Amino acid sequence: MKKTLTWAVTAGIAATCTLGAALPAMAADDTTSAAVTSAAAPGSAFDTSRLSPELKALADQVLAKLPADWQQRRDAAAAKYGIHDTQWADVRNSVLNPGDYQCQNTALRDYQGTLLQGANFELLLFLYFLGVFDMPTYDALFFGSESKSNTFGVNGEYTNELTSEGKDLKKFWDINSDDIQIVPMHGGEVFSSPERLAPVVSLMYGIPKENNQAALALAKVFIYVINLEPVLQGGDNPFFTLNAFAFTEKGDPDPAGISDRIVMGDGILQALKAVGLGDTAPRAVLAHEFGHHVQYENNLIDNTTLTGPEASRRVELMADAYGTYFLTHSRGEALNAKRVLDSEKSLYEVGDCSFTSPGHHGTPNQRFTAASWAASVADDAANQGHILPSLKFDELFEAKLPEIVKPDATN
Template sequence: MKKTLAWAVTVVTAATCTLGAALPAVAADTTTPPAATSAAVTSAAPGSTFDTSRLSPDLKALADQALAQLPADWQQHRDAATAAFGIHDTQWAALRDSVINPGDYQCESNALRDYQRTLLQGANFEPLFFLYFLGVFDMPTYDALYFGSESKSNTFGVNGEYTNELTSESKDLKRFWDIHSDDIQLVPMHGRELFSSPERLAPVVSLMYGIPEENRKVALGLASLIIDVINLDPVLQGGDNPFFTLNAFAFSEKGAPHPAGIGDRIVMGDGILEAMRAIGLGATAPRAILAHEFGHHVQYEDDLIGDRDGTPEGSRRVELMADAYGTYFLTHSRGEALNAKRLLDSEKSFYQVGDCAFSSPGHHGTPNQRFATASWAAGVANDAANQGHILPSLTFDALFETKLPDLVKPDATN
């Protein structure tokens, strides 16, 4: 069984594999010559070499040093690590045929998409493409997943503003759901903290590129060069640009423990928390994201992922189910007890993160489907005759499976 990494929030520029597709759209607002942009896109393709001849002198010097120090098989190690940890599995695996008709569904621009398009405005594309080529935008994920751990000293949010809220909710979630959850760690994902020094970054560099421990000097040198490239562009804010950490995910090793003992965890990135604040959803969305991610752990523990995982329909079922588990907890009198109407009003915007990637094995469901699922789950909590009773997780799943065909009907027929 492969490792499982469930991505909660799919934002176009959140992950390394997206960068090649996202940057040209922004390039229209820059002064980068078309020829240079085209060359950069080609150079940045995974598995290729990187032509540094068109780079500015400062960046070319750093890039040449970095490429000279990388092991010959660094790309294979990077790709193997990505596959082993499932980092891109749900969103960026090979596209598969889908029976879903895109013409029947609604997907429109929204505040979150508008916000994420602003993150790289004014950025220099040369260092961006080189960082993409090296896989640097995945490094905060590796750091949180492989080296992070739950600790009383952890903070959530760029300024720690979500620390109390999320740590308290994590405890509530463990009390609420009837699964084994004592071992689920809540771990932050920070950007600038990781890129603060070569010593801090070097273990991630070694992990990604397959650099042996005895070659720590090489890892330190590469880490230093990566930090220098990041610092060439003030738009990247030394790693604090939300671009680096614009995601949240759940990870489980159930059935396939990793030799390093990573264990079960939920990772919350500073970037996604900042994004929710920026679009006016900071009061509810962070809790909704965490509740959704914990819903994935309910699925793992109850073996609810099923053999349909890996197809668009299977992924949609898994993600909508996690939405349902999350909203049920948030609105239940023994959960967060949030006002259902106010929560759902907020989630009209929050669930706009739904996508129209109908043929992608990481399809999360359309915005309308995600909101319909949340509305249904809130109704299950609020309409219960016994408000103090928490449905067993498997009983709740049975209700969800019965309702699912209605939740995924084309928008035109809802």
């Protein structure tokens, strides 16, 4: 399956990272970290005796209702649909185990560390163990759809901006894009309705559809537990939706019937604003994700002799370039190139721990170099009204790639 959760900041999805960001506020020690690591292990069991009597009763109730192999089903679903495929995993892991990574704190990592301050650690650990932080992602991925009634941003503040850009992207690029849906992800909405949450529960844990009452009962318990912790804001805490991703089943031999889509979570939009990137960064994220769909439609993902980290880096740098070309082109967003590049440079820097890990998306300098090159292609064109065909743009990018990733660009 060709799928990507790029630009994902899914802090609520990656298990150890979700809890790790809460640890500083709880003065976590090595024992606590070991508990998180143990609970993260496939097939591990959760020790409910550590919970308060009320939580223990609820936890035992939940575990009794789940299928015997629910953990295997949960892990298989996450692997198939790329739920944990995120470039930000190293950043989140470094919050939990900072000694494992040679990097400085970034504004994003500092922001992540505040989101769950003061929350009940054992409750968070149990929610992680069950995969509850994944649920808004599954809801948007499987059950979300593009609609005129959709809103983007926790208060709908990005609705006009992203809806308009989505339409412009479809007009700009010469691919079949009518079937690409741009879908919001709202955590609070998912956890306010047992009827909405129940299909997600069934999907994640492999509960047969004919046993809907069991899924509905579990959904009610999850909602109750989440509302026990005020810090979680009934699911509106940005941790649940700190994510944006592009998805396709193109080429998948076993498709689930999910349409091509881009999901934009409330949490990622809140995070970008919180770290001073609320100007052009949301549009850059959407343009980058649409760049992946250009790659999907043109079969550019695997069209290379590169393998491993170098292959992944090429894909992401190309999406950066596609996105920036659109943002700065006179027939795209027509944004000032300096304004875009200043914003993107800051955006690429917020996750430098991830960028310097083996592969994935390239270093901040490499990503900025790719974006700068794309802006120059738009700005320096003799015919400012001409949009390069997407395959021609790729041809230019492939020729430029060795220069973009040369050692000077990583220093």
